[in-house]
Amino acid sequence: METILVATDFSDRSDLAVARAALIAAKSRAQLHLIHVVDDDQKPRIVEGETAISKQILQEEIARLNQIDGLQCTCDVLLGDPFEGICGFADTINPRLLVIGAHRRRVLRDVFVGTTAQRTIRRARWPVLMVNAPPSQTYRNVLMATDLSENSRRAAAHLAKLNLAPPEDHTLLHIIDAPARRLIMSDVLAEDQMTRYLAELQIEAEQDLKDFAESLSFDDCNRVARQSSGATSAAVLQSAGDFDVDLIVVASQGRVGLSKTFLGSVAEEVLRRAARDVLAIPPDLPH
Structure with a gap:
């Protein structure tokens, strides 16, 4: 047992x-x-x-x-x-x-x-x-933030094994680091081109998130790709409030670079500020 x-x-x-x-x-x-x-x-x-x-x-x-x-x-x-x-x-x-x-x-x-x-x-x-919150029933609405990395994929796969809630009660959230991309592309794109670029970025992110979910047998879950205008941790917490979730799930380690999202140091910020329960899953779990 x-x-x-x-x-x-x-x-x-x-x-x-x-x-x-x-x-x-x-x-x-x-x-x-x-x-x-x-x-x-x-x-x-x-x-x-x-x-x-x-x-x-x-x-x-x-x-x-x-x-x-x-x-x-x-x-x-x-x-x-x-x-x-x-x-x-x-x-x-x-x-x-x-x-x-x-x-x-x-x-x-x-x-x-x-x-x-x-x-x-x-x-x-x-x-x-x-x-963080007084429990009254089993989890009904689970939000997992993901950067679509392999570490995040392993954490999501383990979340499914934990069976804390049915797949249809899960939401996969991907925060798009639009400000960083806007800064990099601002010297080469006009404003209308930038608008189209960000729209294409949104479509690409939604497709990537769909592929990510299907690879994990999370077909029945909700999927949300959001462009953030501020700190990624704040976007995760804002989304948790928007969707009225009772559990936020983060991978405790992840990639760092241009597309850095909630993983690593940002996961700690979510843990620090959340008023809801937070589950941190390491990508490399013992067998």
Whole structure:
């Protein structure tokens, strides 16, 4: 039986992650495994006390979760650095999915960079789901942003295997980097030629996206190619709002260059700013 791993720090944010993971596990008939990492860089008596309390809290939580029909839930308390503990344990069991709570947001300083959540997503060899919104039902509207690269293709193929929602509830989004192309072509094209060029670019992108979807057996999904006049991450988030999605999917690595879209650093910006759940899938998953 495949395992969905949930890292919890017992905060309200983690409670949302546990609730979402339980919904996914019940739908996919996967085992749910909760872990909590106790920082061992403290006095031994403090570590001992926190470990005992953590075990009690987790046991109470899995007793509640095991009452859900068809759900099998287990737990572990680990000692060490939270980031290293989560990643090390995940490496050991190779979960179907790692679920974490949202990062903290502060008004005066964005502390996402360098946090356990961000470090885990960068390091992950498995799909990582960051839960931002209270879950009430299984995912109904999933948006996957893609740059049509091979890395993105592998991530999309794995998304289909996760079966978080039916194919017809997925939207494949491709953001066209029109401003960069406009800048490059502005010295050689008149304004009317530029207009035609961008129209042709739109048609080409729509065909490429169609071919991309068909190669993944995503024939029933919605397809959207949009020209962005600003940051690609902002275009992805704007599209998520326009389509009222409850899950945004990004590949955690991708190409960089003229056509750089959301992958890599832009994926981090989506993770940083999204109020909706975000699933980050690495292109090279262990078998």
